[in-house]
């Protein structure tokens with residue numbers, strides 16, 4: 550009976566050690582830019598790469614320069630653009646995820662007066678598994694972000 554209990558303990562330990570395999574290794578690829586605000590909000594453009602061998606998820610973002618930061622996905626429905634708010638975004642191992650106008654993007658809600666053309670502020674990204682990443686963000690005219698918008702890449 551004693552060896553049976555030991556075997557059971559070993560099995561429980563083995564199952565407990567079973568999480569997602571591999572470790573994520575996240576990196577912000579490009580300079581992060583935000584658009585000058587339009588009707589009380591501002592879109593943030595960035596690309597996140599996961600160079601690791603395990604998955605992660607973006608679960609939130611915050612900045613002292615706005616009331617809040619939401620993760621949005623723009624969808625074209627009947628020729629009309631609508632935005633849905635997402636709770637989290639998967640960052641698969643070995644892949645890059647782009648946040649840009651017309652697709653997946655981060656949106657500053659009620660940006661303050663530092664979010665003006667030529668201004669900069671800090672943005673902190675939080676993840677399910679990795680440590681938070683803080684990056685400087687440059688504010689540029691919305692049209693300067695248009696090159697990135699509405700391309701053929703499927704979002705996420």
Ligand SMILES: [Cu+2]
Pocket residue numbers: 621622632654655656
């Ligand atoms: Cu949005």
